[in-house]
Amino acid sequence: MPLPYPSGWFCLALSREVPAGAVVNRRFMGRDVVLYRTRGGVLRVVDAHCPHLGAHLGAGGVVDGEHLVCPFHRFAFDVEGSCVKVPGGAPPRATLAQFTVRERSKIIYVWHGHDAAPPAWEPSELPDDRFAPAASWSTLLASHPQEVMESFVDYQHQPIVHNVSLHEVTPPVDEGPLLRISFSAAIRLSVRLATITVEQGLVLSGLGLASGEVTLHQVGMTLGVVLMATPVGPWQTHLRVAVVTEAASRADSPRLRKAASMSLSAVAGQALVRTIAHQMGQDARIWNRKRYEPNPQLTPGESAIGQYRRWVRQFYPPDTWPTGTS
Template sequence: MTMKGERSEAGDPQAAGEETARHLPYPSGWFCLERSRRVPPGRVLTRRFMGEDVVLYRTSTGRPHAVRPYCPHLGAHLGTGGTVEGQNLVCPFHRFAFSPDGTCVGTPDGAPPPRARLQHHTVRERNGFLFAWYAPDGTSPTWEIPGTDHARVRPTATWSTEVSTYAQEIIENTLDYRHLPVLHHVAVEELDPPQTQGPLLRMRLRLGPDRPRVLRESVKADHTFLMAGLGYLRVEFPLPALGLVSYLWAMHTPAAPRRTRMLVATACTDIHQQATPEASLPRRGLHRAFAHAMLRTAVGKVHQDLRIWNTKRYEPRPRLAASDDAIGMFRHWARQFYPPA
């Protein structure tokens, strides 16, 4: 009950505006739909993307495509029984066939096809991942996903989950240095502060266990972070003593309002792989073992974050402390991925 002279929060325009501001729209950019190996030629998969289904498939020549899910003929869902025949995606309902550019090119009775076209998402393939472009106004891509220096690197170990929060909240976590020793017992030292270049953000940190200095000095490692939009984070750190360089990817794909699919992947290769692209069998075994160990460590940290992410709310105007300048800079950078207020 509202006492006389008081205004309910629901009836307070300012309170309503603040509550609306706590709900983020879908951001523009590149977002991971699936790992490349999960979509071999002829495979048809359905994934949730920005509040709707996306049908992902690969033609016989190996080119991936992502389309809106419904056949323009009579609305059948192409991901439920749809097939790939050569270069065409075939509807399961009446066997209307659609070419890679989305045009209807075939009917079951050989009659002239209707003037119909599937709506496509722009797709890119990088380092064993398939990405789709999203922009609220439907504009074409304005930037590209950066690949690794070792173009042959592919994820060796992967893990995924769904999180009840926004993609921005997850990737912002990387710049929240203050939570690392508190939640993860990780000591952090900023080597190169965050620097932005359009849709890219780079920084370099030295990380190690938050333990006595003697132990920390022996196991700390320098990590190079690269963010590309709000859906892509890659961490690279060399291990010179072992002649290795390791990669960790964290992909954040909005599936529905305040629902994000998170994919964590790891890989490891020789530092000088470009000179000797084919590693020996023992070295490949070492790469796999290290990648799996790295994934287990990363997933353990993510589980610690999940109980925070799944219950926190987005604060549009956070009350930042003096040492939170990296978060403030990130928030300013992130604005470019949303439509104007």
């Protein structure tokens, strides 16, 4: 690959995709992993293969109470990854490899660190657990998370590819593993609404997660948006977009007003996801065929791309980070 896998937090699923008792398969950085949730609600992400004889835990494995049970010899593993039960005799000292997991706003993230390093920072700027995805969309790209996230600071392509008039409000602000950007745009939502003005503050938490709030001025509403780029294999990225809204209105709101507010936010959320999905589809036609250019010949108006390229270096091992603008 012209770019290696980066360190950071990456989305593997929405919470509703992993209910209690479920065992779910995913690809992550060229390997199979399994997500499961115990009957008591404990969420875990583990290596897909049993350390006994290598059976795939996502091909017939089941949750039995608080244990994940292998389909081959019924070895049972607890939430710490230890083998605690076998059909006969004492269990061996077998351990199931686990990933560090976070569940925020009904979205599941795992950590990847080089040389198995523990999390060096936390995913930031995410709405709290009062919020949940109101609408979502995903696609598979022949690209890399660095390329996907770079589009947020590539302001010049917006009017050309998306026919969107976009203006940088403030230059990107580098805060360690976070990169803050702010812009305004005039867009048309994919419903029967006139063109509306959108202001968005966006925070890139590493190369796997961009989150922020979108203010729709004409309808007087603010929605949370989360864009997640997860490497599933060499130069393959699973891109997810979710619009998150508050699960309930104020406790003192009348019931009908609460229902109307939730309905309006859901409609606006679905419209915003369709709009973002349309634009990402336009980008995907380019991402899926473009070549990574390590030393781009930037114009004076593209300084944000140069700043972004310098910022991303921290997510690669020092001796392998990609060359780029300095």
